[in-house]
Amino acid sequence: MTLADPSAPPPAGLEGSAWFGTARLFEGVRLDLPMGWTCLIGPSGAGKSTLLRLLAGLPAAVRFDGRVTAPGRIAYLAQEDLLLPRLSALANVTLGARLRGGPVDRGEAMALLEAVGLKGMEARRPGQLSGGQRQRVALARALMEHAPLALLDEPFSALDAANRERMQDLALTRLAGCRVLLVTHDPFEALRLGQRILLLNGGRLEEIEALPGKAPHGPQTPGFGARYDEVMARLKGAVA
Amino acid sequence: MRGIALLAAFGALWQAVIVLTGVPPFILPAPARVLAALWSARAMLAENAAVTGMEVLLGMVIGSALGIGAAVGMALSPWLCRVLRPALVASQAVPVFALAPVLTLWLGFGTLPKIVMTVLIVFFPLASVFLDGLLAVPEGMLDLGRLARAPGWRVLVFLRLPMALPSLGAGLTVAAVYAPIGAVIGEWVGAAQGLGYVMTMANARSQTDVMFAALVVLVAMTLALHWAAGRLGAMLRG
Missing domain, CATH: 3.40.50.300 (P-loop containing nucleotide triphosphate hydrolases)
Structure with a gap:
């Protein structure tokens, strides 16, 4: 053993x-x-x-x-981005922490949004983002879990060829x-x-x-x- | 601006009907007569509009609070939902107007039965629409709550409520249109004040112009309420 x-x-x-x-x-x-x-x-x-x-x-x-x-912790990404339409990209990324009742680390959420190539778009709502960008927000949300x-x-x-490869x-x-x-x-x-x-x-x-x-x-x-x-x-x- | 043009066109059509058909004023008074009645009876109309307005506002606030509370309670408790939801659906079939005489019998001729009537008329559709919104959250989003092992109330606050706010807005807008109906019907059945009372009294005395004047005030009040609820709804839709 x-x-x-x-x-x-x-x-x-x-x-x-x-x-x-x-x-x-x-x-x-x-x-x-x-x-x-x-x-x-x-x-x-x-x-x-x-x-x-x-x-x-x-x-x-x-x-x-x-x-x-x-x-106990799982990062989950589905075919749909499952973003809340009324929340900003940043608030969507920190959703998991709020659902768990844990502390919300805005700094890390900002860093992750930057890491997925969405710097400067933190305040946008899902409706103001493209399909590929929305899926990146979902990825950042999943990464927040440190799972x-x-x-x-x-x-x-559901992504177009170029975006699919980028996301992959x-x-x-x-x-x-x-x-x-x-x-x-x-x-x-x-x-x-x-x-x-x-x-x-x-x-x-x-x-x-x-x-x-x-x-x-x-x-x-x-x-x-x-x-x-x-x-x-x-x-x-x-x-x- | 468009509203004023529409109002002018409506007045012109009204006047044209009177000129062309020659209906007597006690059946259909001319716009000018109604305006004159509005002016000469302004103090009396304002006093009674204040009573009706108070009934409508109180009924709207209490009915909305109860409706929101009931929907939230049912969204939180599957047991409560199973028990109450069929009742909520069935209650839509009850013609609330038919309850007005009963309410007057039980609660007297004061403002209370009118408020209760308005509460009833606001409560059921609002609770029903809002509950539908709270329960219609896509399964995928609820999965996020499950993965975070979020308790029911957190799912409610962070997932269900934000997704259901547009239906709450729609429910409130509809309720704002129905609310004055509740108060006025209550006043028709038995009251000593209020716009509904003014209308029945004027009708009995063949003061058709006063009746129409009260109607104009009532419509203006309903439109104002509808506008306010519409603004609130737009805010909730964000």
Whole structure:
């Protein structure tokens, strides 16, 4: 037995089965999140988001029998930015502290807004920001949590190509040192960001070999095209 | 400016109807006659408008406070919501006007039954609209509260209330239009003062011009209240 690295974030994972009514969604699934980015792909309705919600401890409209290991604090990013329309960007970033009743660190919120490239826009409301900028505010809000686990439920899929890549790179940098689970339907995104790629297929988790080396990967990364074809083929063969 | 033009056009149409149809003044008095009645009875109208205005304002404030309180309580307590929400929905079907004689029977001819009537007329739609707003917060935003393990009242203060303020504004604007109806109906049923009382008395004495003058004052009052509530609503929509 080896001693756990004290600097490593607490473990996170899930083990068990889930039913949607009488239909089995997944069974005997075991997911342990290592440090870094794990990308979960699969056909629509396979239960990717359900798995993420169970991990987050959020209501998931399924019957779950199993065990969830997750730290007390979780950084969460959804497809929608979930910003309160009447609050400024700054107030949205500090929302978590107010919901918890903890102290509000305005200085850090300002620094994080600057870090996500929104310096000078603290006072703007979500309506005065573009879709990409709103998602950056949401990222800053998630980063305020200082969470050892980040759960990302397709947070890049509503963005245009250029903004998507910018957001991915930003998240990659800022979430280094966390355990990250990214749910995505995009094999390109999974290959670009994942140190590990999992396919939820017919209620089971299958591992797909990710590209070696440091993310982000791109079409120039050796083997990217071949791996993309393989992921795509397995995704096409997968069932919900 | 547009309002004045509209008012002038309305007056001209009114005058034209009288000239063209030749209706006698005790059925439809000319605008000039109504204006004259407004002026000559100004002291009496002002005195009674103050009474009605007080009833409307008190009813509006008390009814809004109760409506907001009920909606907040129901948003905080799922149990209370399950018990009271069907009652709230059903109460919309009760014609509150039909309660006016009962209220007068129970509470007498003073201002109290009028205030209660106004409270009732303001309370139900406001509580209903505001509660809908408080409960209609997107699940995704409530997820933020769950992730922060926020207690119900913090979710209410930081997520539900900010999201429901526009519906509160809309509810108040509607309530402001209905509130004077409550007071006036209460006065019709039985009162010794107020604009509704002036109207029934003038009607009985065939003083149609005074009746119309009271109506003009009432409309002006309602418009002012509606305007004020609209401003408040715009503030709440932010």
